[in-house]
Amino acid sequence: MRRRRGKGCPVTGALQLIGDKWTILIIRELSTAPKRTTELLKSLYPISSRTLLARLREMEEDNFIKRKDFGGNPPKVEYTLSERGRLFIPFLEEVKKLGERLECGECEERKDNVGDYCEACPSKIIAVRQNQRVALKHELDDSVFLL
DSSP: OOSOOOTTOHHHHHHHHHOSHHHHHHHHHHTTSOEEHHHHHHHTTTOOHHHHHHHHHHHHHTTSEEEEEEETTTTEEEEEEOHHHHTTHHHHHHHHHHHHHTTOOOHHHHHHHHSSOOTTOHHHHHHHHHHHHHHHHHHHTOOOOOO
C-alpha cells in the first residue's frame, strides 16, 4: 500500500489512500460497470491520460481496482472495482448527499454542461430505464405492413 504514515489516525490513513479527487472520481465511474481506459478518459474529462494511468496504477497497487488485459493490438484493458474498492460506494453516496445539501451542483446542471449524467447517478439509471421502455414499445408496435 502507498502513502501509509497517518500516525494511527484512520481518517488520515483513508485520506492518504484516496489521495486526490481523481481517485474517488475513478471509483465513482467504476461503481456501475467495468470500463476501458478510453471510456474513463471520456467520462473524467479534463483528466490527462498520464494522470489517469498513474492513478489506475496506484489504485491497482492499493487493491481498489482489478485490471484485466485482453491483449490484442491495439491493447484492450478493462478495469473493475475490487471488493476493497466497493467499500467506497457508501462514502460516495454520502458525499453526493453532502454536495446536494451544500448546493455544490445538481445532476441536471451536469447534464446541461457535459451532456450526460455521471455513470453512477440515479438520474442516469432512471433515464436509461425509460429509454429501454420506449425502445421496447417501438419493438412491440412493429405491426405496420408495407404493401
